[in-house]
Amino acid sequence: MHPIIRLVNRNLTISLNKGFLIWQIVFPLIYIFVAGFAYTSLIHSVPFGNKSLDYPAFIASGMIGFNIMNSTLISGIIIWNDRRHGMFEQILVGPFTRAHYILSNIYTIGIVGLISAALITAVGYPLFFKSVEFNFYTIPLVVFASVTGSILFGSIASIISTRLQSSEGFNVVINTAFLFFAFVSTAFYPAQGAPEPLSTAFYLNPLTYLVDVVRAGIFGNFSTFVGIEMTVLVVVALILFTISTKLLSKLEI
Amino acid sequence: MSCIVANLLTKSYGSIMAVDGIDLSVNSGKIFGFLGPNGAGKTTTIKLLTTLIVPTSGTINILGMDAIRHPLDVRKKIGVVLQQPSYEPTLSVEKSLEKYGMMWNVERKTRNDRVEELLSAFDLQEIRKMKNDDLSIGQRRRVQVAREFMHDMELLFLDEPTVGLDPSARRGLLDFIKKKVKEGLTIFFTTHILNEAEYLCDEVAIINKGKIIAVDTPNELKNKFGREKTIKIRIPETKKDVQGLLIDVKDYEIDFNSGTNITIRSNDSEEVLLKILQILTVNNISIEDLSVMPTTLEEIFLTVVKNSNASNN
Ligand SMILES: Nc1ncnc2c1ncn2[C@@H]1O[C@H](COP(=O)(O)OP(=O)(O)OP(=O)(O)O)[C@@H](O)[C@H]1O
Ligand SMILES: [Mg+2]
DSSP states (O other), X not given: OOHHHXXXXXXXXXXXXXXXXXXXXXXXXXXXXXXXXXXXXXOOEEEETTEEEEHXXXXXXXXXXXXXXXXXXXXXXXXXXXXXXXXXXXXXXXXXXXXXXXXXXXXXXXHHHHHHHHHHHHHHHHHHTTTOOOOTTHHHHHHHHHHHHHHHHHHHHHHHHHHOOSXXXXXXXXXXXXXXXXXSSTTTSOTTTSOHHHHHHHTTXXXXXXXXXXXXXXXXXXXXXXXXXXXXXXXXXXXXXXXXXXXXXXXXX | OEEEEEEEEEEEETTEEEEXXXXXXXXXXOEEEXXXXXXXXXXXXXXXXXXXXXXXXXXXXXXXXXXXXXXXXXXXXXXXXXXXXXXXXXXXXXXXXXXXXXXXXXXXXXXXXXXXXXXXXXXXXXXXXXXXXXXXXXXXXXXXXXXXXXXXXSEEEEESTTTTOXXXXXXXXXXXXXXXXXXXXXXXXXXXXXXXXXXXXXXXXXXXXXXXXXXXXXXXXXXXXXXXXXXXXXXXXXXXOHHHHTTTOOSEEEEOSSSEEEEEEETTHHHHHXXXXXXXXXXXXXXXXXXXXXXXXXXXXXXXXXXXXXXHO
């Protein structure tokens, strides 16, 4: 077996435990069913392109992007944990190079992102199946968004993991980032409905782009704007990815 | 054949010379002990030899390979237990051993057999289902050391492997190591427990402030540096001023804790002893007990390091 595959196997074993799966399924389910249905009386429908979505369908599709972010932040923490528990050094005196380690983390994050996206798509499907329009263009769009989004958020987590020294600092930064990404985005409410400064802030948040692209994929309305959002997503992901790889390859032992 | 050869190996951190131009040559199939006080440069040397960090200057050859040019080839042939703990907190003991074997590309069947063998050898059967996160420090260390034997290797580096182990676990590990060396493994080993080194090592090097200050077999070191002997004389309580009587004698200490104890520590301890005995006989002082302490590696270590510090200042 190739060294990268062995490391991916190890990464998946340590991250896909019971806690992770509960976090990945139960948490979004609560959002979809509790928030989704509680707010239906307030938000009757959300205009979306030439369609109108009911709120549960809107939030369920938003949760796909949310879950990708959430899961890849968690698996980005692999690097942090490996440093803290001595496994980073131990792996690097084993039959691996730093490049193997870095690539295996990216693959792990991509796989975890896809698994999460698939889980939520499956769970949320009954909610948005009325409006869903899967076709040749849309499924690749969702997969594209999952992978790009995973790399983007995985890179953010790994940058944080390599820069910070203390556990307290790490937790504060990760949680703040998480709160900002999750709630200042179109995952939970549409940008059009939000008050002005907030709706602009939505577009400073990569999760908004990720969620928009996923929604475009699921509800099949591709537009120039979505094209621009895809470009932004790729560019930001590439920049963050380059930074995180540089930092990791220079990380002092 | 030498399986570790290092020449003029240096590693500096800013102005600190952690390793300062050392030469090493370790023979295959032997246990090489690497001793030195805290901060001497042992761990840094191990990190250099195992390709974890690159030297500031010097050359390293491991198992006939240039370790600076071909680090991955070297890593595939060696095992390393670092001083720093390392563990997979979320996995059980047995699972973490098994996964480690997988990471080393050990076949599944062999892997499972080795897990069983190591769980028994390191007395881990009782805690095999426990999560690494829940283990005591010593248990975790045992798992970490055991784990390294999941894969095949020609050379094993152990940085203070016995720290935190209880006496029976420690003895178990040392005997396990001896067994593996009989089967052809070479071991590079650091410890602060000098009788451990004496029990185990075919050859030892002593490092201080980044420089190697002695290399030899434990016995040869004793012959070279162990000319100083320690002799203890115990005399009953007496009203006489023993200290005053011995005023002209050098190289001894006296304490009055329980009775009167005279300790001679000298390169010419026989001569000192003779002088003291003469004075005691002349003054009619009897002797309760007289003992000669065997020289231990620990004393050699203390002497050699003290000499080296003195010559530095
Ligand atoms: N990453 C680092 N940055 C700066 N200085 C370092 C670093 N690593 C080690 N040193 C310094 O190098 C010297 C040697 O350290 P090393 O860890 O090799 O000692 P050691 O012999 O293993 O000690 P101990 O018995 O305490 O484990 C020390 O003075 C230490 O402070
Ligand atoms: Mg050390």
